[in-house]
Structures are given as structure tokens and as C-alpha cells.
Amino acid sequence: MYISQPDPELYKQIHVFDEQCQAFTFVRPGVEGDRAWCYFKNGVPSPSLREGRNSSIRPRW
Numbered sequence: 471m472y473i474s475q476p477d478p479e480l481y482k483q484i485h486v487f488d489e490q491c492q493a494f495t496f497v498r499p500g501v502e503g504d505r506a507w508c509y510f511k512n513g514v515p516s517p518s519l520r521e522g523r524n525s526s527i528r529p530r531w
Contacts, residue, residue: 476506478524486528495525 478496493514497507501522514527 478508478526482526491528493525493527495523498522498524 476499482494482496488510490512491510493511495509495511497509499506517525
């Protein structure tokens, strides 16, 4: 998903309200092109460290 506001906190808030979204990765502008991207995931992949990316998982209530 292309995003117009490169703010990972905004997408962290959005994914909490989507029950199918179990995790997301925010990619800063300039890493995968000129724009920021956010990948919503319906599973939780193994963690990996990659420059220019922030990831989070859905909180368990």
C-alpha cells in the first residue's frame, strides 16, 4: 500500500483496528522508491533487521 504520509505511528494505529492485520512493515521513502510504503500482513513473519523499515505486531489484549 502506497502511503501519502510517511509516519509509521499512523499505520500502527490503523493496523490495530483491522482484525485480519497481524503485523505490518513501514518502509521509509527512498528505500523502495521515492514514496513510503506500508505492508499489512495477515500473519507474523520471523523478525529481520532491514535498514529503512519499521515493523510491528498486533497487540494481544
